Amino acid sequence: MKENNKKEKIDYAESDKKALFKTIDAVFVRFASALRTAQIFKINNITYIKQVHLLFALIKNILRDENEAMFEFRESSLFFNTIRVKFDFLSYNYFKLLSNKFREKEIGTVGFDRRLEQEELAQFVYYFANVKVKEKNPFDDFEAKIKKKGIKHIYLEKIHPYDLAALKGEGEAKKSAKKVFFKSITHLKEAFEREKKEKRFRLKTTRRLVQSIVDHISQDESFMIGLTSIKNYDEYTLNHSTNVCILAICFGKRLGLEKEELLELGVSAFFHDIGKLEIPKKILDKKGKLSKKEREIMEKHTYKGVERLICLKELSFLPVRTLYVTLEHHLWANLSGYPRYWKKDHIDLYSKIVKMCDFFDSVTTKRPYRKNVFLNDEALNLMLEKSGTEFDPSLLKVFANMIGVYPIGTLVVFNTRELGIITESKSEVAFLLRPKVKLVTDRMGNKIDGKIVDLTEMDPETMEYKRTIVKSLDPRQYNIQISDYFLAQAQ
């Protein structure tokens, strides 16, 4: 089989690559959509049958030209006919869905042969999505189950132990993400102190850390966003700057920025409030409203920041756009806001990105001067009210989509009376109200270390959703510390 694969790879390279990648994209999305639909509907439901029909037609089409059609999991990636499936942020949930299904059954390869029939494909996808397998030898158990169903033209291969270990390595990735998060805060502290004394900081280390944040976001965006529920660890500005850096990179990814651009954006977000080093603490932490004079001093942190940055010995290694972001991150989309002393007609894209992430993190953080700390979904609503004035409307749409109707880290109550915390939102419109959640109390209100459930799960008896969100809640009223739940995942 390996010989064949090699030959096919050469043929692919000679054919129209664009068309090939399109087909691979399509078959990946069709397979994942059929799986998702199978999780929601019964096997004879018309929506499910339609999804299977589309997948079947596509596979048959591929098999007309190719010897085989097979999905394969190796090196932590999904391949279709030996070509790596590329996924973007919108299809990332599909990738996770597939990788979970492969992992729990310890499957390395799913292949379809030319005699494949639609009925057996429907059976297979339904079982692949829903059947519970034994913990011991899940592969053998699953293979036996589908054989019993008379599925003959779909073959399976067991995953290589090395690839299984990589798939199971998510816990390690979370640990490492947590490490990078706290390391960033410490690094920023050191950088600020060094800058004060020596007018320099270790920019290479900053870049390495930000690169690491970019990499962790590629692996598990939801978890990284979850970490931004950590607030006021050490000094406010340090924790806040790290959170803004994470949110800005996630945002930049959604806008399709390149790797190098994400790094520049991250570094810029990291240092956006460096000018606050010059603002007296009694103004920064003042409980009451700032006087006109104090407000003027506070607003100076934007150009004080630029002043500090241009005096740096490593200035030539600092992205130029960091200066824009530092200066412009309090400017509104309608060009009001501050600083107000010079005529401006354009705001840099990075400044607009950082402005949104800055606002979101600020209003959701407890500060001495802030009477109302907004919940994540309230903060998003507040931002939507400011669309077109404070925030750029088209960028805000992307931001809202990233944060989700129920943002990651929101505490919610279900119709079952259980409480849960949103751990992963979904980008498909049909599932916006059905994210993944961690259960934190039972129906009686007792705190539990519950499992993570998918709100698309249905009760097979009644064919109704098992849980539906009723509303979001204030975690303080229930004595729940949201960040604890994310940190616990990285133990």
Ligand SMILES: [Fe+2]
């Ligand atoms: Fe600021």
Ligand SMILES: [Fe+2]
């Ligand atoms: Fe800020």
